[in-house]
Amino acid sequence: MSDIEFTGDLGRRAQERLKAEQIAWLTTVRPNGIPEPNPIWFLWDGSSVILRSQDNLKVRNIRANPHVALNFNSDGGGDIVVLRGLARIGTEADFDAVSEDYFHKYAEGIKGLGSTPERMAASYSVVIVIEPTKLRGF
Amino acid sequence: MSDIEFTGDLGRRAQERLKAEQIAWLTTVRPNGIPEPNPIWFLWDGSSVILRSQDNLKVRNIRANPHVALNFNSDGGGDIVVLRGLARIGTEADFDAVSEDYFHKYAEGIKGLGSTPERMAASYSVVIVIEPTKLRGF
Numbered sequence: 001m002s003d004i005e006f007t008g009d010l011g012r013r014a015q016e017r018l019k020a021e022q023i024a025w026l027t028t029v030r031p032n033g034i035p036e037p038n039p040i041w042f043l044w045d046g047s048s049v050i051l052r053s054q055d056n057l058k059v060r061n062i063r064a065n066p067h068v069a070l071n072f073n074s075d076g077g078g079d080i081v082v083l084r085g086l087a088r089i090g091t092e093a094d095f096d097a098v099s100e101d102y103f104h105k106y107a108e109g110i111k112g113l114g115s116t117p118e119r120m121a122a123s124y125s126v127v128i129v130i131e132p133t134k135l136r137g138f
Numbered sequence: 139m140s141d142i143e144f145t146g147d148l149g150r151r152a153q154e155r156l157k158a159e160q161i162a163w164l165t166t167v168r169p170n171g172i173p174e175p176n177p178i179w180f181l182w183d184g185s186s187v188i189l190r191s192q193d194n195l196k197v198r199n200i201r202a203n204p205h206v207a208l209n210f211n212s213d214g215g216g217d218i219v220v221l222r223g224l225a226r227i228g229t230e231a232d233f234d235a236v237s238e239d240y241f242h243k244y245a246e247g248i249k250g251l252g253s254t255p256e257r258m259a260a261s262y263s264v265v266i267v268i269e270p271t272k273l274r275g276f
Contacts, residue, residue: 024213025163025209025212027165027173027175027207028173029167029172029173029270030170032205033167033171033203033205034167034205034207034222035165035166035173035205035206035207036207037163037165037175037209037220038220039212039218053182065171067170067171067173068170069165069171069172069174070174071163071174071175073211073212074161074163074177074211080177082175082176084172118275
């Protein structure tokens with residue numbers, strides 16, 4: 001469960017963007033302190049951000065340091081939404097709970113890559129679950 | 139001077155966006171490993187990213203850890219440009235070299251905030267210089 005109460009104008013905008021945005025930027029940090037922002041596909045279940053990842057640097061970074069940040073595209077300098085969060089490597093059970101919504105959300109995207117949900121899940125084999133811990137923006 | 143050679147399609151796109159974008163996301167990292175993405179105004183002089191900042195967390199983070207990342211808004215999942223860089227706290231002399239171009243670039247933005255270049259420079263009192271060290275994207 002998220003500690004954040006999504007109240008006020010910023011909270012409402014954050015909820016809307018967590019529901020509506022196709023892409024978020026997920027930043028993890030290497031053990032040597034280098035930040036690594038990457039665009040991700042994700043699903044917001046109302047309290048956590050769930051995503052699938054190839055077994056790559058992002059996963060290794062999270063194993064070593066669970067502190068991550070999520071942000072969305074700015075809109076000419078406005079609509080800034082940044083979430084701080086704690087990430088963990090999840091299980092297929094974590095993903096199963098949102099699988100239908102996730103593959104509905106990215107049906108066109110997966111088709112556009114010439115892939116299928118099954119092949120996508122096999123290639124993006126690691127489930128990541130992020131609990132937001134702080135919201136900021138303007 | 140930047141170590142990056144901006145060649146190929148990605149290099150050209152990176153140069154274009156460094157020149158044209160009004161907003162970039164600058165991620166610094168706290169000593170405790172928490173990444174902090176923030177939207178910035180900046181000027182690209184052809185080899186470095188120069189910006190002004192209030193004397194805030196971003197500046198403290200850079201003093202403790204010069205590793206930063208810059209990224210631009212994605213475009214529906216495409217046009218991903220991420221730069222890794224080394225940041226340092228600069229001097230007014232660093233800024234003077236780009237001052238005219240910077241205030242020309244943000245003339246409308248500064249007016250929109252009801253400010254002036256002089257007041258903006260006084261409030262955003264710290265000069266930051268970022269040398270890109272790696273380019274990635276797709």
